[in-house]
Amino acid sequence: xxxxxxxxxxxxxxxxxxxxxxxxxxxxxxxxxxxxxxxxxxxxxxxxxxxxxxxxxxxxxxxxxxxxxxxxxxxxxxxxxxxxxxxxxxxxxxxxxxxxxxxxxxxxxxxxxxxxxxxxxxxxxxxxxxxxxxxxxxxxxxxxxxxxxxxxxxxxxxxxxxxxxxxxxxxxxxxxxxxxxxxxxxxxxxxxxxxxxxxxxxxxxxxxxxxxxxxxxxxxxxxxxxxxxxxxxxxxxxxxxxxxxxxxxxxxxxxxxxxxxxxxxxxxxxxxxxxxxxxxxxxxxxxxxxxxxxxxxxxxxxxxxxxxxxxxxxxxxxxxxxxxxxxxxxxxxxxxxxxxxxxxxxxxxxxxxxxxxxxxxxxxxxxxxxxxxxxxxxxxxxxxxxxxxxxxxxxxxxxxxxxxxxxxxxxxxxxxxxxxxxxxxxxxxxxxxxxxxxxxxxxxxxxxxxxx
Amino acid sequence: xxxxxxxxxxxxxxxxxxxxxxxxxxxxxxxxxxxxxxxxxxxxxxxxxxxxxxxxxxxxxxxxxxxxxxxxxxxxxxxxxxxxxxxxxxxxxxxxxxxxxxxxxxxxxxxxxxxxxxxxxxxxxxxxxxxxxxxxxxxxxxxxxxxxxxxxxxxxxxxxxxxxxxxxxxxxxxxxxxxxxxxxxxxxxxxxxxxxxxxxxxxxxxxxxxxxxxxxxxxxxxxxxxxxxxxxxxxxxxxxxxxxxxxxxxxxxxxxxxxxxx
Numbered sequence: 001x002x003x004x005x006x007x008x009x010x011x012x013x014x015x016x017x018x019x020x021x022x023x024x025x026x027x028x029x030x031x032x033x034x035x036x037x038x039x040x041x042x043x044x045x046x047x048x049x050x051x052x053x054x055x056x057x058x059x060x061x062x063x064x065x066x067x068x069x070x071x072x073x074x075x076x077x078x079x080x081x082x083x084x085x086x087x088x089x090x091x092x093x094x095x096x097x098x099x100x101x102x103x104x105x106x107x108x109x110x111x112x113x114x115x116x117x118x119x120x121x122x123x124x125x126x127x128x129x130x131x132x133x134x135x136x137x138x139x140x141x142x143x144x145x146x147x148x149x150x151x152x153x154x155x156x157x158x159x160x161x162x163x164x165x166x167x168x169x170x171x172x173x174x175x176x177x178x179x180x181x182x183x184x185x186x187x188x189x190x191x192x193x194x195x196x197x198x199x200x201x202x203x204x205x206x207x208x209x210x211x212x213x214x215x216x217x218x219x220x221x222x223x224x225x226x227x228x229x230x231x232x233x234x235x236x237x238x239x240x241x242x243x244x245x246x247x248x249x250x251x252x253x254x255x256x257x258x259x260x261x262x263x264x265x266x267x268x269x270x271x272x273x274x275x276x277x278x279x280x281x282x283x284x285x286x287x288x289x290x291x292x293x294x295x296x297x298x299x300x301x302x303x304x305x306x307x308x309x310x311x312x313x314x315x316x317x318x319x320x321x322x323x324x325x326x327x328x329x330x331x332x333x334x335x336x337x338x339x340x341x342x343x344x345x346x347x348x349x350x351x352x353x354x355x356x357x358x359x360x361x362x363x364x365x366x367x368x369x370x371x372x373x374x375x376x377x378x379x380x381x382x383x384x385x386x387x388x389x390x391x392x393x394x395x396x397x398x399x400x401x402x403x404x405x406x407x408x409x410x411x412x413x414x415x416x417x418x419x420x421x422x423x424x425x426x427x428x429x430x431x432x433x434x435x436x437x438x439x440x441x442x443x444x445x446x447x448x449x450x451x452x
Numbered sequence: 453x454x455x456x457x458x459x460x461x462x463x464x465x466x467x468x469x470x471x472x473x474x475x476x477x478x479x480x481x482x483x484x485x486x487x488x489x490x491x492x493x494x495x496x497x498x499x500x501x502x503x504x505x506x507x508x509x510x511x512x513x514x515x516x517x518x519x520x521x522x523x524x525x526x527x528x529x530x531x532x533x534x535x536x537x538x539x540x541x542x543x544x545x546x547x548x549x550x551x552x553x554x555x556x557x558x559x560x561x562x563x564x565x566x567x568x569x570x571x572x573x574x575x576x577x578x579x580x581x582x583x584x585x586x587x588x589x590x591x592x593x594x595x596x597x598x599x600x601x602x603x604x605x606x607x608x609x610x611x612x613x614x615x616x617x618x619x620x621x622x623x624x625x626x627x628x629x630x631x632x633x634x635x636x637x638x639x640x641x642x643x644x645x646x647x648x649x650x651x652x653x654x655x656x657x658x659x660x661x662x663x664x665x666x667x668x669x670x671x672x673x674x675x676x677x678x679x680x681x682x683x684x685x686x687x688x689x690x691x692x693x694x695x696x697x698x699x700x701x702x703x704x705x706x707x708x709x710x711x712x713x714x
Contacts, residue, residue: 008657017661025640032613041616310614312644316661349655351648351662352515354605358614371515371553378517400528403507407480428653432660433691436481443479443486447502 003349006321007313020152021315027148028309030258031359038250047247049363052300055238056290062205062238063281069208070279073270078280083113086282090115090197090230091122093278097228099195101125103186105212105219106133107199108146108303109232109282112325115197127189129218131182138165144319146326147256147305152318186218196222200233200279201302202248206241209269210279213252213262220266230278231268235286236299248302251361255304289337294372298333300362307356307366313349322346329356333369340380347373407442465497465582471536472500473571475546475683476508482683488710489542489574495713496582500540505532511549515649519555526554530567538581539571542706544603545682547573552606573607574706575622575681586629589712594634595703596675597623598666598689599642600682609681613641623681623705630712636673643669647688663692670700677701679708 011017035041055062067077080086086109094102102119104110104126116126116137128137132150136143138161143149150158155173162168168181198219203210210231212219223229239248253259271277290296308314308328319327324335324343332346347370356366429435441449470493474486493500509529510522529550533539541547551568578584599621603609610621627633646652646662653659667689670678680686683704690702 004655004657007655011657011661014661018665021665036616038616312646312662313655313658316658316665348517348651349658351601351644351646351651351659353601353644353648355601355612355614355642355644358605358612374515374517375519376517379520400505400507403476407476428656429691431656432695433663433688434694435691436687439481439483441483443474443483444502444504446483446487448504451502452504 003317003321003323003345006323007317007349010318010321011316017316017318019154020318023151024309024315027257028306028359031255031306031309032258034254034258034260038254044247044251045361045363048251048302048361049300051239051244051247052362053297055240056236056296056299059235059238059290062240063235065205066203066208066238067281069205070210071208073208075208075268075270075277075279078278080280080282080284082284083282086113086232086280086284087115087118089278089280090232091119091124093228093230094119094124094195097194099124099193099228101127101189101193102195102197103127103129103189103193103218103222103226104197105199105214105222106130106143106149107197107232108143108326109199109234110197111142112284113232113282115232127186127193129186129189129222130214130216131179134182134186135161141320142325144327145305145308146303146328147308152320190221190225193222193226195228195230196226197230197232198223200231200237201252202239202245203233203237203279204239204242204245207269209242209267210237211245211265211267213249213265215257215259215263217264220264223266223268227274228276228278229268229271230280232280232282235281235283236301252302252304255306255359255361285338289334292337295333295337295369297364298330298337298366298369300364301330301334302362304361306359306361310355310359312351312353312355317349322349329366329370330364333364333366333373336373336377340377344377344381347371347377404444465499468498469535469537470498470500471533471539472502473506473509473533473539473541473546474502475541475543477687478542478683481687482704485542485683485704485706488704488706489540492574492706492710492713493540495710496578496584498582501536503532503536509546509549510554511546512649514549514553514555519553523555523557526564527557527560529554530557530560530564533571534563534567537570538577539567540574540577541571542574542704543682543684544573544600544607544609545684547571548602548606573603573609573681575603575626576607576609578709579622579625584626587626587709587713588629589709589714590631590633591708591712592632593676594636594674595677595679595708596636596638596670596673597621597627598645598670598678598680598685599623600680600685601642601644603681604642610642623679626705626709630709633708633712636670636675638669638673640666640669645685645689647685649684652688659688660692663688664696667693667698667700671698675700677703677708679703679705681705 078089119126128134135150144152159173163170166181166185198212200210201213253262307330311329314328324331335343350370352367354367478485510525513522550571605612611617611619645666646659686702
């Protein structure tokens with residue numbers, strides 16, 4: 001899996017790629033307007049970043065506080081060191097409840113742990129209840145974006161899927177009609193499920209509660225109808241106090257979609273009488289990332305997706321080109337920490353333009369971490385052909401004479417070689433771009449002649 | 453031609469030792485950009501020299517993941533430039549590299565920090581050090597300005613559309629006094645052109661698509677000339693424009709200022 005080939009593939013349908021770019025740019029622009037309506041926006045970013053930095057320095061303390069307070073509230077807290085443990089915990093709860101069908105509201109963590117295929121293998125029907133998530137689930141695809149899971153699909157595509165799966169009228173692309181069909185379909189699933197799974201946006205050790213932010217209200221409907229609520233969270237989701245939420249909720253929705261706030265920000269503190277809440281705290285590589293000083297603050301991420309919407313690469317290559325659960329710029333700094341070999345092309349899928357860092361509500365220096373991952377990846381890979389030419393380049397640039405000779409040779413060969421050689425298909429520059437006209441002398445030569 | 457404008461001066465520029473740092477690809481492919489930079493600085497009263505031992509800053513290697521192999525290049529750079537008051541380059545990208553990504557050489561710690569603190573991209577040298585305000589002159593053309601990402605978000609040469617901050621642009625400040633120069637507002641003010649160094653070849657398809665999109669924005673506003681502070685971005689955009697027979701010219705900021713200045 002390499003990003004360049006996936007991206008080239010995505011770009012083959014130029015019209016559709018253009019549509020994808022425009023669609024996400026529209027979200028980025030909505031975000032710009034929303035963020036500029038708040039004079040203290042940059043101050044909020046600074047505060048959010050500081051709070052998250054603080055949490056990461058005392059994560060062990062806060063996690064234990066959370067466990068203590070949540071347990072006092074009647075929440076059953078579980079610890080999972082990796083995806084396997086997480087999935088086993090979920091399965092054991094379902095087995096205990098003799099539950100064969102569950103509803104789930106969007107949780108990137110359960111995607112990361114590949115919970116759906118695991119549960120399906122064990123005979124459990126999993127229904128994702130966010131509209132976008134349900135659509136990609138029908139296609140047996142993962143989400144292509146962490147906030148807008150079906151953003152790569154057009155109305156027409158969805159109409160076709162619903163016609164096949166929900167027997168809607170063929171060719172009816174009316175979003176209201178399609179949404180009603182999905183709503184009706186999901187209602188039956190909600191009514192039947194004894195267990196509901198949600199993600200967690202923020203967990204608060206001060207009070208032992210956690211907060212789930214959604215727009216469709218599906219998390220709440222699932223949880224309130226079911227007897228058991230299983231909430232799965234990465235251990236980095238902590239904010240110390242309930243008061244801190246004011247900062248994060250203002251940043252989250254504005255950054256994600258340009259809304260001033262998500263429609264439902266639900267606090268879960270203790271189970272209703274006769275019901276259960278389970279909270280699973282998942283590591284799955286996070287403590288390893290915490291140990292890596294240069295990459296630690298990637299754990300500040302609140303999963304708003306703004307870096308994807310702003311990224312000129314993501315917009316033109318689509319979420320699947322990354323081949324990782326979390327795509328886009330943030331995915332490109334998180335994924336190599338999970339598997340440096342598998343995701344080795346991702347940190348290079350960037351021009352280091354820095355838009356991701358400027359858009360990030362918690363001020364993660366994403367593009368600087370992309371640069372740092374490049375250094376780590378070339379080290380991990382050992383020398384490659386590219387490495388050798390780079391080492392040679394250092395030799396050339398170390399010696400003024402070598403530089404002068406090689407520059408002269410380069411210019412001479414560009415001048416004298418036939419165009420068919422310069423623009424052969426192996427020359428990636430010349431495939432779709434002309435080379436600059438070759439001047440008769442370098443600046444250095446001109447300067448020597450005219451100025452010294 | 454040496455045009456000294458005393459009212460610009462905050463300190464006698466004739467005593468400032470300004471070294472010209474000309475990035476390797478400008479030296480080899482765009483000597484006119486280097487000449488314009490030299491002439492412009494001289495017209496503004498600086499004593500400029502071009503140290504002959506300079507080569508490259510090491511950015512192409514470092515951005516490809518081989519920063520650790522640029523010790524020699526970095527040492528060469530520091531040795532060449534350490535004795536000047538200022539180092540000025542017509543490239544935001546290379547200046548950013550020197551400031552942020554040249555590997556720290558333990559035996560040159562102080563000297564390296566000093567070099568890093570006195571290297572400037574051309575437009576920031578004109579506005580922040582020479583404090584020229586605006587350049588006076590005439591340039592009757594409609595131009596689109598391409599902000600290079602490393603200049604903009606790296607060196608903060610202009611405000612970034614992602615941030616909630618008062619808009620500013622050092623290049624536009626310099627253009628403001630030039631008569632008949634029409635600067636268009638682009639639809640996407642500061643999107644990347646897709647050059648990205650080795651990205652241009654390792655992610656060829658994406659790079660070209662990004663360039664095409666950037667070019668379309670300028671062309672939709674009927675610009676005659678696309679101007680920028682980084683020749684690398686311009687080289688990429690020009691390569692695409694020429695391949696597709698688009699009638700638009702490309703000029704570096706230094707060339708426009710040098711032509712316009714009266």
